[in-house]
Structures are given as C-alpha cells and as structure tokens.
Amino acid sequence: MSATADPADKSNPALRLGFEQGQIIQELGYDEDSDQDLREGIEELTGTELVDEDYDDVADGVLLWHRDEDGDLTDALVDALEYLAEGGLIWLLTPKTGRDGHVEAHEIADAAKTAGLSQTSSVAIAKDWAGTRLATPKATKAGKR
DSSP states (O other), rough: OOOTTTTTTTGGGGGGGTTOOOEEEEEEEEESSSSHHHHHHHHHHSSSSBOTTTTOOEEEEEEEEGGGGGGHHHHHHHHHHEEEEEEEEEEEEOTTTTTTTTTHHHHEEEHHHTTTTTEEEEEEEESSSEEEEEEEEHHHHHHHO
16 A cells, blocks of 8 residues: 555546445455456555455455356355445456456346345446446445445
C-alpha cells in the first residue's frame, strides 16, 4: 500500500465495488493472475489488508477470484458465505470473455441461485477480469446503496 494513496482517487477501480473505509475483505481464490491494481485499490480504500482463506472471523465482504478450471463454483460460493457478515457482499471475479478460465454467465447465475445468492450487477473491473456482485437475500432486502 502506498502511504500517499488517496481513497477518493477516482482512478481506483475498487471504488466501483462499494467497499468502505475500515471494512474487512476476505480474498479467496487468489493466484498469480489476480489483478494487483484492484487488490491494492481495495486495500487503499478500506485502509486494511485483504485477509485470506485462513481468516476465521467475520468479514464485511468477499473477493472471490474464480476461473473455469478452479472447480465447482457453487461450492466456492457456499464456502465464501461461511464467514461473511450478515448483509455482506461477495464480488465474484472471473476472467473476461475470450480469456483463459472464462466462466459463462449462465453458470454464474445457476451457481449463485443454488448457493442462495442474488446476482445484483456486473462490471468490467480490470483488464482481464469481470466482476459480479452477489448478495445474500438479507442484503438485498436491506436496501441498495
């Protein structure tokens, strides 16, 4: 993290994810192809480092990197819910169309529904990654920002 980072910097791609200062974000599925600028942007915005799969407390949000070859998406989403705070969001990051590991939109929708999540929006968040915002039913009823 840069000591001169400005959380209000409009060039920070993490702003589109809606994370806030002080939130704990658990990162799952990290690999060398994960977007470093996005990861650093989230840390700048929240003022906290991303925590990994070994974190055993409640997280305010989850950043889940998932590629087609990573296994069952439904299982990964259910695992992501384990330590998610009530009303927390999961941002599912998958390779964009045409990139290695791309996950089809219908597969994301099916896995989210099976895991009990609602797909609320999708964004092109990084050069090689698309983001899908997934919410628990309680989070969608609590109102959108």
